[in-house]
Amino acid sequence: MSGPQPPGPTATRPKASATPNLRPVSDTEVRVEYHTIHGYRRAYRIAGSGPALLLIHGIGDNSSTWNEIIPMLAQHYTVIAPDLLGHGRSDKPRADYSVPAFANGMRDLLVVLGINKVTVVGHSLGGGVAMQFCYQFPRFAERLVLVAAGGVTREVNPALRLATLPVVNEILTLLRIPGVMPAVRTATSALVSLPHVPFVPRSISPKNALNDHEDLVRVLGDLADPHASAAFLRTLRAVVDWRGQAVTMLDRCYLTERLPVLFIWGEKDTVIPYEHALIGHAAIPHSELVPFPNAGHFPFHDDPERFVQVVTGFLERTDPVDFDPQNWRELMSTGGVRPEEFVGDEETVEAVLDAIEDERSAT
Structure with missing residues (x-):
């Protein structure tokens, strides 16, 4: 099934979800569990039942960053929030800490848990991991939510x-x-x-x-x-x-053609500027963008209830994508960045083109 229809060139502010109660309830149990995978202990928080949501935290952080919103989401979804390898309660070996390696770790944990379809929600570095996960393992990905995500362009604090x-x-x-x-x-x-x-x-x-x-x-x-x-x-x-982010998503964003994508960003983000949200939204024409005007880099901390309303509203009105290997093959064979499909004002589109050129010419 295809994703949502393009919302247009401007940031969208979806109506609040019709879900009757988004506050945490007293009987919502959030468990911290562990699995040893490839010899390393992986910690994760898990709660609820229903369609699966995978929440991926940012660099130096851990899954407790989602504590306020997990009980609300768990009323209607199975929520899995891992500690990335090297973070939180997971092991911290001398190992591969690249974005593809983190994406592999997310796939491995889902396999162990017996979950083969998820909506991926990634914050900061976790947003880059979420994008990489959807690229490496498209059969697992139903939707993508990027929260102040790294990996859009090179600029960073x-x-x-x-x-x-x-x-x-x-x-x-x-x-x-x-x-x-x-x-x-x-x-x-x-x-x-x-x-x-x-x-x-x-x-x-x-x-x-x-x-x-x-x-x-x-x-x-x-x-x-x-x-x-x-x-x-x-x-x-x-x-x-020293020049900024070394990994960006703009050269492969066309592969999200059928994947529902939502950007959530604080307009006062000083870690990864809000302009990145505009660039990402412009490069993925069918995506939705919901700004949090008074929030910084952690919009789910600044306004957790609104954050959950935005995410659940997105989940309710979009259909999960079914992976189509033939479509994927066609996209990779004949596809690529299509500037004529970018949305946004002239300045934003120009910023997307500049970022792509910078990425291709960097050495």
């Missing part, structure tokens, strides 16, 4: 570029010194609470630059563990270098 430098490993060791993390939290809170200075653009004010400070400090605190920090650096260097 400069702090992540700096974090790829060799000296950062020594800097991260400072987090293990007693008192350092409390000092970081105090200093960050003080910067955020500073009043706005007249004549200073709000775009460079400390409060705006640290819009997601609570979540970012939380992630930073987890990196005090030496195994976690080593896995973080291996993961980061697999996807980002």
